[in-house]
Amino acid sequence: MEGCCQAKVARGWEARTVTGYETGWVLGHQGQRAARALSATYPVGLEMLALPHWPVFLQDLLPQGYGRRELLRRMGLPETAEQSADWRLLLAGAGNPIGNLRLKQSAQYLAENEGPVRGFTDEEVAGREPDFIDHLANHRLFVAGSYGVQGEWPKLLLTRAEDGRLYLDHSLPDERAREHFIVKFERGTNKALSRILRCEAAYMALARRLTLNVHAPLIGRERALFVPRFDRRIEGGRVVRLAQESIASFTGTPGFGVVPAHETVCQMLLKLGTDPQADIVEYLKRDVANIALCNKDNHARNTAVQRGFDGSVRLTPLYDFAPMYLHPDGIARRMRWKQESLGQPDWGAVIDTLMELALTRERPMRRKRAAPSTPKLERSVLVEGLHGMVGPLRDIAAHGVDLGLPESVWNWVAPHCTKQADLLRELA
Numbered sequence: 001m002e003g004c005c006q007a008k009v010a011r012g013w014e015a016r017t018v019t020g021y022e023t024g025w026v027l028g029h030q031g032q033r034a035a036r037a038l039s040a041t042y043p044v045g046l047e048m049l050a051l052p053h054w055p056v057f058l059q060d061l062l063p064q065g066y067g068r069r070e071l072l073r074r075m076g077l078p079e080t081a082e083q084s085a086d087w088r089l090l091l092a093g094a095g096n097p098i099g100n101l102r103l104k105q106s107a108q109y110l111a112e113n114e115g116p117v118r119g120f121t122d123e124e125v126a127g128r129e130p131d132f133i134d135h136l137a138n139h140r141l142f143v144a145g146s147y148g149v150q151g152e153w154p155k156l157l158l159t160r161a162e163d164g165r166l167y168l169d170h171s172l173p174d175e176r177a178r179e180h181f182i183v184k185f186e187r188g189t190n191k192a193l194s195r196i197l198r199c200e201a202a203y204m205a206l207a208r209r210l211t212l213n214v215h216a217p218l219i220g221r222e223r224a225l226f227v228p229r230f231d232r233r234i235e236g237g238r239v240v241r242l243a244q245e246s247i248a249s250f251t252g253t254p255g256f257g258v259v260p261a262h263e264t265v266c267q268m269l270l271k272l273g274t275d276p277q278a279d280i281v282e283y284l285k286r287d288v289a290n291i292a293l294c295n296k297d298n299h300a301r302n303t304a305v306q307r308g309f310d311g312s313v314r315l316t317p318l319y320d321f322a323p324m325y326l327h328p329d330g331i332a333r334r335m336r337w338k339q340e341s342l343g344q345p346d347w348g349a350v351i352d353t354l355m356e357l358a359l360t361r362e363r364p365m366r367r368k369r370a371a372p373s374t375p376k377l378e379r380s381v382l383v384e385g386l387h388g389m390v391g392p393l394r395d396i397a398a399h400g401v402d403l404g405l406p407e408s409v410w411n412w413v414a415p416h417c418t419k420q421a422d423l424l425r426e427l428a
Contacts, residue, residue, distance in 0.1 A: 012083025013059050013254070019049040033272065034307040035100060035243040040272050041252060056249040060301070061094035061101060062086060064256065066154050066187070068093075096157065096170040098231050099244035110170050115139040117172065119165025125158065125183060126221035139168060153197060154185040157229075174239040180232040186223040192328045195406070197225055200322040202404035203293060207318050209403070210289050210392045213282055215317035230317050231306065243307035244316060248300035259300045262287065262337045262350075267357050272313055273305075276376050279315045280354060281385035284347075286318060288386065290333075291343070292393055292420040293413050294325035299334045323409050347427055351382050386424045393421035 008015040021044050029036040029044040037044050039057040049055060054062075063071050069079045071093050077085050095106035115138030124132050136156075157169035160179040169180065186194045201218035208214040216228040233240040247253075250268050251260040266283060269276045283303075290298050297320070306316040324331055339349035358377040396403060397417040400410030 009087045010084045012086030013054040013062065014052075014083055015054065017049075017051050017054050017058075019051075019055055020047075021045065032311070034311045034313055035309045037243070037307070038101065039245055039249055040305060040307055040313050041250065041268075053254045056252060056254050057101065057245050058090070059254065059256075060099075060246050060249050061090065061097050061103065063089050063093035064301075070154075098229075100231075100241035101243070113139060114171065117167065119161055119163060119167045121165060122221060122226070125156075125166055126224040126226075128185070128223075136168075139171070153187055153193070156183045156185075157181070158183050175237065177232075177234060177239050180229040180239075182227040182229055184225040184227065190328065192326050194223070195409075196322050196324060196326050199326075199406065199409060200225055203295070203321050203323065204318070205404055206293065206396055207289060207321055209395070210285065210389055212285055212289060213315070213317045215319075227319070240309070242309075244304050245307070246301040247303045247305070250305050251300070253300055259335045262335055263353060263357065265303070265335075266354055269315075270358055270376055273315075274312045275314060276358075277378065277381060280377060281382055282315055284350070284382065285385060285389060287337075287345070288347075288389055288393075288420055288424065289321070291345075292396075292417045293321075294323055294416060295321055296331045296333045297324040297327070323413070325412065326409075347386065347423060351379060351427070354382065355379055383427050386427055390421045390425050393417045393424075397421070 019038070019042070021038075023046070025036075026044055026046055031043050031045065033040045033043045039055065042049050042055070042057075062068075068089060071089055072079050072081055072085060075085075075088060075092065077088070090103060091105045092109045093106060094101075094103040095108075095110040096102060115135065118135055120129070120132050120135070123129075158166040158181050159169045159172045159177045160166055160181070161172055161176040162178055166181070166183075167176075184197060184200075186197055198220060201220045204214055204218050215230040218228075219226040231242045231244045233242065247260065247265050250272075251264050253260045253264075262283070266280050269279050269283070273279050286303070287298070289295070302320045304316045304319075305313055307313050333343050336343075337345045337350050337353075339346045339353060355377055394417070396405075397414040400414060400417075401407050405413070
């Protein structure tokens with residue numbers, strides 16, 4: 001896209017594109033869909049990918065939310081700039097995003113704006129001490145300075161070194177890295193947004209109680225939340241960067257306002273996932289938890305798949321799980337099931353549809369007189385997974401304050417937890 005004309009630049013992510021792999025990369029990794037591919041939906045090969053818009057995996061790298069607005073300010077552009085600013089934002093803001101993709105020009109932009117390498121204590125970061133803020137400014141960053149992290153809250157990617165201090169992730173050599181964090185900061189004086197952020201650690205603990213896949217406990221300090229990253233691993237003294245792509249990319253859903261149906265996500269897990277049974281159980285349970293605990297902001301970039309160097313394509317651990325019903329903008333539930341009315345799915349009908357999707361997936365692979373293939377889903381396993389949430393949901397409804405919820409939040413979500421427990425208990 002480097003030589004594209006000004007008209008295409010003005011169209012932003014809606015501009016036509018052609019994408020391909022270098023021949024040398026194809027020779028070494030032909031057919032791979034996991035960590036060595038750009039996307040699970042675009043395996044390594046010689047075939048070019050022609051689209052009427054940017055590939056969605058590239059859209060995943062485009063700064064959004066608070067980070068987008070800050071970067072626009074730094075570039076002297078209006079905060080309301082839309083598609084016409086996308087290309088410039090991508091070239092400046094995709095040098096160190098989540099996952100293992102990055103843009104060369106953006107990485108060069110980071111290097112050109114490199115300041116001194118300096119570490120800070122957790123307390124200095126959480127308290128936004130003046131020296132820390134000045135250090136960010138030296139890197140042409142502010143508290144929202146990790147442009148590659150999309151979302152509502154100001155965020156930074158910080159890495160703990162062998163000396164126990166936290167450094168800007170892109171500034172620390174890999175051999176010094178010990179732990180990787182996304183640090184979210186409270187935003188201004190908006191009390192509703194502050195309450196949401198302060199509840200996120202408790203919500204993640206409740207998610208673990210609900211038997212969801214949770215990577216590690218979140219740590220709240222003052223007006224900051226430290227979120228351990230799961231797209232980075234330290235193995236043999238080196239940093240391994242795992243591939244990650246949003247559900248928007250995984251389902252080929254372009255743009256930032258449109259969301260796929262839940263059935264579409266499950267269909268892709270059946271098609272490309274390496275353990276679809278486990279991941280679809282997890283996916284169902286997450287949606288139950290979203291409804292029970294009133295996390296309405298379930299858009300297509302709040303769920304992702306992780307692609308490992310072992311060839312695995314799996315759902316990532318849970319993230320961005322919080323009481324979004326508190327949001328001052330009055331967020332509505334985003335992604336839905338086709339068998340859903342007024343925000344409440346018919347769980348039995350949902351499972352019936354998933355079983356049909358699994359059968360549809362198997363039929364084209366069958367040959368005449370061939371033995372039936374092993375089904376990718378078992379209804380009993382789906383039902384059992386949801387039944388396992390009944391007890392924990394009732395515990396939250398009865399003892400939410402003891403489990404870490406503020407009383408006002410507990411009073412709101414308790415009846416929703418009870419309702420979901422009752423509905424799941426009736427499943428057969």
